[in-house]
Amino acid sequence: MRKTGxxxxxxxxxxxxxxxxRWTFLIVRDLMFKNKSHxxxxxxxxxxxxxxxxxxxxxxxxxxxxxxxxxxxxHGSKWIYSLTPKGIDLLPLLVEMIxxxxxHDKKTAADKxxxxxxxxxxxxxxxxxxAALTAKN
Amino acid sequence: MRKTGxxxxxxxxxxxxxxxxRWTFLIVRDLMFKNKSHxxxxxxxxxxxxxxxxxxxxxxxxxxxxxxxxxxxxHGSKWIYSLTPKGIDLLPLLVEMIxxxxxHDKKTAADKxxxxxxxxxxxxxxxxxxAALTAKN
DNA sequence: CTGTATCCTTAGGGATACTG
DNA sequence: CAGTATCCCTAAGGATACAG
Numbered sequence: 001m002r003k004t005g006x007x008x009x010x011x012x013x014x015x016x017x018x019x020x021x022r023w024t025f026l027i028v029r030d031l032m033f034k035n036k037s038h039x040x041x042x043x044x045x046x047x048x049x050x051x052x053x054x055x056x057x058x059x060x061x062x063x064x065x066x067x068x069x070x071x072x073x074x075h076g077s078k079w080i081y082s083l084t085p086k087g088i089d090l091l092p093l094l095v096e097m098i099x100x101x102x103x104h105d106k107k108t109a110a111d112k113x114x115x116x117x118x119x120x121x122x123x124x125x126x127x128x129x130x131a132a133l134t135a136k137n
Numbered sequence: 138m139r140k141t142g143x144x145x146x147x148x149x150x151x152x153x154x155x156x157x158x159r160w161t162f163l164i165v166r167d168l169m170f171k172n173k174s175h176x177x178x179x180x181x182x183x184x185x186x187x188x189x190x191x192x193x194x195x196x197x198x199x200x201x202x203x204x205x206x207x208x209x210x211x212h213g214s215k216w217i218y219s220l221t222p223k224g225i226d227l228l229p230l231l232v233e234m235i236x237x238x239x240x241h242d243k244k245t246a247a248d249k250x251x252x253x254x255x256x257x258x259x260x261x262x263x264x265x266x267x268a269a270l271t272a273k274n
Numbered sequence: 275c276t277g278t279a280t281c282c283t284t285a286g287g288g289a290t291a292c293t294g
Numbered sequence: 295c296a297g298t299a300t301c302c303c304t305a306a307g308g309a310t311a312c313a314g
Binding site: 038039040043051052054055058076077078079 | 275276277278279280
């Protein structure tokens with residue numbers, strides 16, 4: 001599903017061909033900010049995605065090399081999902097998304113702990129990036 | 138269309154309920170980076186969105202206060218669309234999206250002028266934000 | 275627990291015609 | 295030019311049952 005070949009080589013379009021749906025970013029959010037890593041964790045997120053949709057999106061994310069699926073060493077459950085470096089690189093994007101929503105939506109601001117966490121990461125990131133830039137010049 | 142009420146108050150979810158489709162961000166891209174402002178400009182973008190979809194997305198973006206539609210003073214054409222402050226605030230998000238895609242997709246890097254522009258904006262933005270942060274402390 | 279498979283309904287969207 | 299409207303098909307997705 002979602003396999004009608006590439007419409008352009010624009011970077012925004014590239015991102016939209018992976019993340020252009022209601023659910024995919026929510027899985028990344030759960031992996032990145034909520035320390036979720038198992039199928040059922042994702043399934044029981046507040047937004048209640050259907051099991052067939054979840055399975056499909058996990059597969060697409062794996063195909064796009066954004067997550068990896070490995071055998072859970074604890075064997076409490078069978079599989080464990082985690083972000084690849086490519087997936088981790090989405091952090092600045094997600095942070096900016098959270099910042100934007102928190103600024104422009106009142107209800108969203110209610111999730112204070114989550115937003116705070118993102119903002120903390122943001123400052124840390126900005127420092128790191130800025131340091132890298134100054135080092136380069 | 139796209140009106141099944143809010144599933145959660147999570148900021149990522151808020152963003153996805155506006156931008157969680159293939160097309161909406163492409164319109165914002167055209168407004169923000171390609172100096173497009175008329176219906177036909179959007180319609181003739183490389184990705185070839187259908188006219189009914191475009192009309193629907195423009196309306197949703199207007200309802201969400203991300204763009205405004207005004208009478209074109211030149212009257213070369215009737216309407217002119219532009220970003221509101223809320224829309225302009227999407228810049229860091231879009232920039233991070235471009236940066237991510239350019240890093241992880243080879244084809245995308247081909248659109249060099251566009252990526253360069255985003256990176257330039259990014260550095261400028263980071264400087265501004267950093268200045269604001271240092272000023273605050 | 276981690277999924278697949280199926281059924282069914284609705285939403286997305288391409289093509290195209292039409293209106294002010 | 296700036297859209298609306300319609301037709302029609304496909305994809306998305308909710309519910310639920312089932313399998314390893």
